[in-house]
Amino acid sequence: MLEFTEGNATARVTLFVEVVLPLAISKTYTYRVPNGWNADIAVGKRVIVQFGKNKVYSAIIYRVTDRPPELYEAKYILDLLDDSPIVDDVQLRLWDWISMYYLCALGEVMQAALPAALKLASETKIVAATGSSATDRSALNDKEYLILDALDISSELKVSDIVKLLGQKTVFPLLKKLFDKGLILISEEILPKYKPKMKVFIGLHDDYADDLGRKLLLDSLGNAPKQQDAVLAYIQLSRQYPKVPKADIMEASGCSSAIMAALVEKGIFTVEERAVSRLDGEDVEIAGDFTFNDAQSKAFDKIKGQFATKDVVLLHGVTASGKTQLYIRLIEEAVANGSNVLYLLPEIALTTQITERLRLHFGNKLGVYHSRFNDNERAEVWHKVLNNEYSVVVGARSAVFLPFRALGLVVVDEEHETSYKQFDPAPRYHARDTAIYLGHIHGAKVLLGSATPAIESYYNARAGKYGLVELKQRFGNSRLPEIVTVNISEESRKGTMLSYFSGTLLQEMEHALDQQQQVILFQNRRGHTPLLQCKTCGYIAKCIHCDVSLTYHKSSRKLHCHYCGFSEDPIQVCPACGSTHIESKGFGTERVEEELETLLPNARIARLDLDSTRGKHGFDRVLNAFDEQRYDILVGTQMVAKGLDFGKVSVIGIINADGLINYPDFRAYERAFSLLAQVSGRAGRRNSNGKVIVQSYAPSHRIIQQVIENDYEGMFMTEVTERKHYAYPPFFRLFKIDVKHKEQQAVYDAAQRLAASLREGLGQRVYGPEAPLVGRVRNHYIYSILLKVERAGISITKVKELVKVTLLYFEANKANKGVRVQVDVDPY
DNA sequence: AGCACGCCGACT
């Protein structure tokens, strides 16, 4: 370790800092510390640095050294923003891990980790140089004149303002010319965005502290009734709060701010401005007790037992078994031991309910953090976590980045939820896996909880990597809705099927509608017809890129590829044999909707799938309309499970469960099953007479029936794994690589070589590549290269190393000139 | 991520 204390010999050393810039650059950059700043420099503090020609960023100090860089002259740090570090060593280790594991730049992790308010906004400002006179301007062209004219009116302009002013994009050369001529100054202004919310509190002067003093005071204000009212309001309110907000007094007494000011002037009221929380419900009483039932007590002891030897425990507890109470007890214990606790939830919508419940137990020691909060609020939570003011933090995905001081426990609720994975901007991290690593560096225990564990977690638990605790007994009287299985084959024989609906389902739906109740129908396919086949020669309309069948969409009257987005006009004539006998096979949500319209003409039907929810708030709009009962029936894909609880739903129909259990992708199957559990769990919780109707064909019908009879949650997966009902190797890892290139052939070559290289390291367990076209930007084609790797026995670290090595090889080999590869490795 | 430099085609 280096010593940088002032006063001894080392104080004279010139320090250099490596910083992380909030950009997608893989390197760190080294800057020079100005003289005399050494004592204030520390890892995790923010500095302002110039990067490139005229850009200024706030960066995080990543490392401190006294070795000057050899190959270049380091620029100076422009400013130091923090008195104490805003991220600690543990976090930087987490950032390192994320950038390694998810193959992204450290700066991208920083972008995701820090709330925007802590990242500072840099805005280039243009001001007129002093002393530039009118005579200087005669030699200028129109544009230059325009800029200076505008600067006369408003003292400073942003670069973006000048872009608007001139109506052209490239203003930098122009500004540079003006700058060189000494007519303008380009200044970089850093504006800290985070401002704590201030509130004015009123106190009473010490002279009036006791009852006598107050009486005298009130008497003395006899000829100022309004002021008297204000003082009375203060006395009243001060019984409730130690400090009384000014606004509350004004509201209670109906006084204006002039009257308040008069009282302050007289020295009766004292004023104090304090930073207050922007978050509500800070002062809630800690209450709400409960006792465990037998099953819960056992599970609780078992979890603690498992934690003795394992860092991660999977709690597999059926719906309504009281998992939350187990979490609360565990959290209480951890807090009692002086630890921080992180409680992760997959969705913001769920935080409110759980927060209410946890607030009863932890009061204002509970923090909430998610992306719907604005910057100020997020920065505030960040600072409070940093100052260790919260014992427990409830949050969505991004909460794993908070600067915990002494993390002792992480609870990942609904750990199977796919929304824990961030997809679009890098870092493409999975919050559950990141939380496990976070727990690891903190030496904290991690509890994963779910009624329907993710396949990989379940596998890890059964393989002994995680502990496994099961909680099968339901809590109290809560029960699941009645589940009715319908054998479609049988009903077909009897002739009671009407279109895709069994007599049983139709009856239940009609009954529900009669009672002003609602219905949800689940169909795991979007579009109208998923397969068009020539009856004469067997030709199937397929995507020209992806080799998957094209789905007919009624709404667009086109055939669509659900894989890459390709679309074309529907075929009327078979391109292979010229026959006009084109057969429609299968059905999607659009078709279900269409059939319903004829079967139940009076019902109001809404559709919830990727197509009906296009647009900004499409999803919420459909769900809200359904919740407000503007529709009777909701037909949808797995999206329907993402909705909130609907009080009026009494019937849930799974139109065809075969599609779920025979699905060739194990994860899709698992997801669909979990959906069944969730949807029915919801119906049961809110509507005790709810019914779930599961339709399926004869062979799978028996399995479905059996599983449901055996308390279906989570069991299905075990059943299938053990019975080898499933024809494919069960575990896969998936690689998705975006490649930009003008020439399509080079992309295939790149994919082939990547696959070949992986195969070299992993044997024949690499399948692919498939390289469907996923989009086009100008003359760039963007492909997604998919490689499936059989999961068993391969460590993800090894796979990633290989991918990295291969990519380096690409970069080094200029035969691939122009191929840009972006990698997203999924840790499944 | 920006931004500059440099190379090509299409215009006053």
Add this chain to the structure above:
DNA sequence: GTCGGCGTGCTC
């Protein structure tokens, strides 16, 4: 002949 598009490379 110059303007401006895009490909490429660099930023401490």
